[in-house]
Amino acid sequence: MTSAEIRQSFLDFFASKQHTIVPSASLMPDSPGLLFTNAGMNQFVPIFLGEQAPNVSSWAGALPAADTRAADTQKCIRAGGKHNDLEDVGYDTYHHTLFEMLGNWSFGDYFKKESITWGWELLTKVWGIPAKRLFATVYSPGEGDPSEFDQEAYNIWKGIFEAEGLDPAVHIVNGNKKDNFWMMGDTGPCGPCSEVHFNLLPSDDEAPGRALVNNDSPRCIEIWNHVFIQFNANADGTFAPLAAKHVDTGMGFERVAGIHACTKGFTDFSAEPTNYAADMFATLFAKVAELSGKTYAATVPTKREGLSEQENTDIAFRVLADHARCVSCAIADNILPGNEGRNYVIRRILRRGILYGKKLGLDTGFFEKLVQPVVEALGPVFPELVEKQEIIRRVIRSEEESFGKTLDRGLAIFNDATADGKNVDGATAFQLYDTYGFPLDMTQLLATERGLTVDGDGYHTCMEQQRERARAAQKKEVIVAATEGEEQVEHTATEFTGYDRANLIDFAATVVDVISSDQGTYLVFDRSPFYAEMGGQAGDAGTVTTGDTTIQIVDTVKDKSGRFLHKVKGETTVESGASAILNVDMTRRRAISRHHSAAHLIHWALRKVLGTHVHQAGTSKTPERMRFDFAHFEAMTPEQIATVERLVNEQVIDNAPVETYEADFDKKPEGTLAFFGEKYGRIVRVVDIGGYSRELCGGTHVLTTGEIGLIKIVSEGAIAAGTRRIEAVAGSAAYDFVADHEAALQTVSSKLSAGPADVAAKLDTLLAQKAEVEKKLKAFEQKAAAGQADELVANAVEKDGIKWVSAVVSTENPNTLRALGSQIISKLGEGVVVLGAAFGEKSSLVAFCSPAAIAAGVKAGQLIGERAAALGGKGGGKPDFAMGGGREPEKLAEVLKL
Numbered sequence: 001m002t003s004a005e006i007r008q009s010f011l012d013f014f015a016s017k018q019h020t021i022v023p024s025a026s027l028m029p030d031s032p033g034l035l036f037t038n039a040g041m042n043q044f045v046p047i048f049l050g051e052q053a054p055n056v057s058s059w060a061g062a063l064p065a066a067d068t069r070a071a072d073t074q075k076c077i078r079a080g081g082k083h084n085d086l087e088d089v090g091y092d093t094y095h096h097t098l099f100e101m102l103g104n105w106s107f108g109d110y111f112k113k114e115s116i117t118w119g120w121e122l123l124t125k126v127w128g129i130p131a132k133r134l135f136a137t138v139y140s141p142g143e144g145d146p147s148e149f150d151q152e153a154y155n156i157w158k159g160i161f162e163a164e165g166l167d168p169a170v171h172i173v174n175g176n177k178k179d180n181f182w183m184m185g186d187t188g189p190c191g192p193c194s195e196v197h198f199n200l201l202p203s204d205d206e207a208p209g210r211a212l213v214n215n216d217s218p219r220c221i222e223i224w225n226h227v228f229i230q231f232n233a234n235a236d237g238t239f240a241p242l243a244a245k246h247v248d249t250g251m252g253f254e255r256v257a258g259i260h261a262c263t264k265g266f267t268d269f270s271a272e273p274t275n276y277a278a279d280m281f282a283t284l285f286a287k288v289a290e291l292s293g294k295t296y297a298a299t300v301p302t303k304r305e306g307l308s309e310q311e312n313t314d315i316a317f318r319v320l321a322d323h324a325r326c327v328s329c330a331i332a333d334n335i336l337p338g339n340e341g342r343n344y345v346i347r348r349i350l351r352r353g354i355l356y357g358k359k360l361g362l363d364t365g366f367f368e369k370l371v372q373p374v375v376e377a378l379g380p381v382f383p384e385l386v387e388k389q390e391i392i393r394r395v396i397r398s399e400e401e402s403f404g405k406t407l408d409r410g411l412a413i414f415n416d417a418t419a420d421g422k423n424v425d426g427a428t429a430f431q432l433y434d435t436y437g438f439p440l441d442m443t444q445l446l447a448t449e450r451g452l453t454v455d456g457d458g459y460h461t462c463m464e465q466q467r468e469r470a471r472a473a474q475k476k477e478v479i480v481a482a483t484e485g486e487e488q489v490e491h492t493a494t495e496f497t498g499y500d501r502a503n504l505i506d507f508a509a510t511v512v513d514v515i516s517s518d519q520g521t522y523l524v525f526d527r528s529p530f531y532a533e534m535g536g537q538a539g540d541a542g543t544v545t546t547g548d549t550t551i552q553i554v555d556t557v558k559d560k561s562g563r564f565l566h567k568v569k570g571e572t573t574v575e576s577g578a579s580a581i582l583n584v585d586m587t588r589r590r591a592i593s594r595h596h597s598a599a600h601l602i603h604w605a606l607r608k609v610l611g612t613h614v615h616q617a618g619t620s621k622t623p624e625r626m627r628f629d630f631a632h633f634e635a636m637t638p639e640q641i642a643t644v645e646r647l648v649n650e651q652v653i654d655n656a657p658v659e660t661y662e663a664d665f666d667k668k669p670e671g672t673l674a675f676f677g678e679k680y681g682r683i684v685r686v687v688d689i690g691g692y693s694r695e696l697c698g699g700t701h702v703l704t705t706g707e708i709g710l711i712k713i714v715s716e717g718a719i720a721a722g723t724r725r726i727e728a729v730a731g732s733a734a735y736d737f738v739a740d741h742e743a744a745l746q747t748v749s750s751k752l753s754a755g756p757a758d759v760a761a762k763l764d765t766l767l768a769q770k771a772e773v774e775k776k777l778k779a780f781e782q783k784a785a786a787g788q789a790d791e792l793v794a795n796a797v798e799k800d801g802i803k804w805v806s807a808v809v810s811t812e813n814p815n816t817l818r819a820l821g822s823q824i825i826s827k828l829g830e831g832v833v834v835l836g837a838a839f840g841e842k843s844s845l846v847a848f849c850s851p852a853a854i855a856a857g858v859k860a861g862q863l864i865g866e867r868a869a870a871l872g873g874k875g876g877g878k879p880d881f882a883m884g885g886g887r888e889p890e891k892l893a894e895v896l897k898l
């Protein structure tokens with residue numbers, strides 16, 4: 001069977017058992033706590049938690065079958081956080097950053113008997129794996145482990161092995177909580193699991209195979225895990241039976257396909273097992289071989305340093321094959337290389353691949369060429385790769401060009417730092433990261449290959465020092481507490497009432513605290529309609545009235561405990577407990593809200609114009625303007641910017657309603673944008689603009705898009721590799737922007753004596769005339785310079801048998817002075833030319849010496865050095881040419897006398 005046939009046979013088998021075949025979920029997980037989708041069960045977590053009823057047959061692309069049974073192949077990435085296989089990729093033959101997890105699930109339907117029995121049927125009867133080579137693990141709790149021995153699973157396995165004529169005492173291996181008990185977290189659904197291990201030793205003798213079970217041996221590996229979710233882990237440490245029991249299984253597709261290939265269909269176990277024998281890697285290896293001119297020999301190192309050339313070559317082949325699959329699939333699921341979180345992990349993987357390509361002698365631009373083999377191998381089962389292959393190539397091309405510019409310089413720095421076998425200090429490791437884009441693990445990899453170490457602690461110290469400098473440079477200071485005593489107090493968070501516009505005017509509140517600090521005086525109220533700065537939105541300003549006194553609130557921020565701190569202008573005599581009337585500056589609030597809603601519209605339009613890979617990477621909304629940072633890999637064209645602006649203003653004119661409501665995070669409407677790195681509670685606030693833009697957002701907004709009035713994009717540019725920034729203005733700020741530009745256009749129109757529609761044509765005409773005049777002027781200057789050169793050559797002085805031209809001349813700048821000197825020496829033939837010219841309060845010198853003059857002992861560098869010093873300056877150069885200058889142009893004639 002081919003790899004594709006193995007995958008399909010798995011799905012067909014479970015379809016025959018009335019399972020719904022569902023599509024792979026995105027590598028971008030719904031859960032904000034995950035970097036990537038890292039297991040087949042991720043998308044079914046809400047079902048396991050009882051938050052969602054199983055309804056898998058309604059999923060797009062699913063085959064009609066039971067709602068309580070599902071099967072699929074799930075793309076997974078394990079390259080960050082708790083599950084991180086990145087550093088092992090290439091050095092062995094079974095770790096991957098991206099892999100497929102074949103799985104089948106039962107949601108309150110069948111349980112252990114069916115799961116184990118069907119699994120055995122597929123492995124031994126359908127695929128033909130020798131039963132004698134399989135071992136099963138069963139949960140047996142150790143001291144302090146939960147629950148009890150899994151007698152039910154043991155009995156099922158015992159019957160299976162006895163029916164095969166095999167000894168259950170040999171083929172069933174007990175495992176404790178570490179190996180055979182699955183938990184979603186400290187609390188929640190959990191249960192025992194039963195793994196199937198495959199003996200890949202040349203001999204099928206049972207004792208040696210059994211001894212390797214759960215011992216991390218590549219010759220006896222786990223290929224399938226059956227998880228039986230039957231308990232709920234309670235907060236008090238107890239375990240209670242679940243009302244509905246579930247099955248969750250997972251099988252490594254690359255592992256099974258690789259074993260099938262290197263054992264010739266599970267018949268010949270003489271070869272070393274390797275996932276990379278699977279034909280899904282063949283086209284990638286062929287492309288790497290074509291690009292590099294090297295051959296893959298499947299060697300596997302036993303250490304990390306002092307490797308042979310072929311071992312290094314084979315590691316690079318495996319790394320490139322794995323990383324090309326991972327990066328391509330991630331980008332297809334809108335996870336672009338970037339500076340933070342999951343995006344940075346993908347950037348690290350791509351840069352690691354580029355580094356290994358460098359080791360094979362591949363030039364910048366090679367990685368993009370690996371996309372096509374990935375699409376050929378995986379496109380039939382993951383159609384998003386086919387649909388987005390062009391954008392995948394463009395993203396990779398952009399990253400390659402960016403990193404390629406600094407890779408060679410960074411490697412040179414590393415080589416200098418490790419000369420004479422020196423370990424890498426923390427400052428150098430940080431320089432490689434900060435200046436040349438080398439992730440720390442890349443520097444560690446380079447060092448390990450040479451048997452060296454990297455000072456990781458020193459690196460992190462430098463990183464923290466940089467963060468401290470960045471924090472110190474921030475204009476906005478966050479107030480934590482006013483006094484030492486207050487730091488020990490558990491404060492009550494301020495109740496925010498400012499979403500309701502009725503509360504923005506004459507709102508009654510009570511002063512609960514007055515804070516005085518170096519940054520000013522702040523009032524805290526029990527509740528407040530003032531929005532505290534967060535999520536990129538500026539804090540509200542306004543007034544507070546206590547008794548007969550009204551004072552200004554100039555800003556509102558929030559401390560760690562959730563208190564809103566209202567900064568007052570100057571000092572105040574207001575005391576805690578006083579009644580207050582709060583008024584938000586409505587002009588300012590509405591201007592901020594316009595810019596916030598405009599940001600949502602621009603985000604929507606960017607995803608529509610550039611692609612759904614675009615996502616927010618930072619934002620700022622103030623009364624004056626809006627800044628929106630977003631992930632994208634190349635500069636926007638003027639046409640794209642114009643299209644975005646047109647789209648958002650069409651929505652403004654449409655005057656669509658802007659609705660806000662709260663929802664459970666796991667039950668938010670489909671298509672609602674959440675942002676990685678943000679901390680969301682169980683209840684979230686959804687901002688829905690016209691049904692087309694939906695984001696989780698805690699900010700304030702307009703009630704209809706028509707309130708925005710007008711949106712104008714002011715600028716678009718890069719702020720970091722893979723991150724761009726749009727600045728825009730909305731409402732009154734947009735009208736002011738347009739008015740300023742109209743006034744400027746009117747001024748230009750008036751000066752050009754042309755109407756606004758004719759300004760461009762008139763300006764083009766003037767620029768063409770200017771270019772023609774400059775061309776003629778240059779010709780006159782060249783003619784004049786030629787005449788000047790001829791005159792100086794004619795008046796050359798002979799000294800000690802060498803012709804000399806030494807004179808003060810008039811030229812536009814030092815470059816034309818140099819050009820004149822070059823003309824003279826070429827006309828003079830053999831001799832010396834020394835020229836000087838004044839440019840305001842400065843003077844410049846240039847000297848040329850022919851070969852004969854140099855042979856006679858005259859050197860241009862020495863001539864200029866002496867004369868520049870006499871002018872109060874300095875200069876020098878080579879024997880045949882030199883330049884210099886000084887400050888005293890009045891001395892030029894004297895200095896240039898022969």
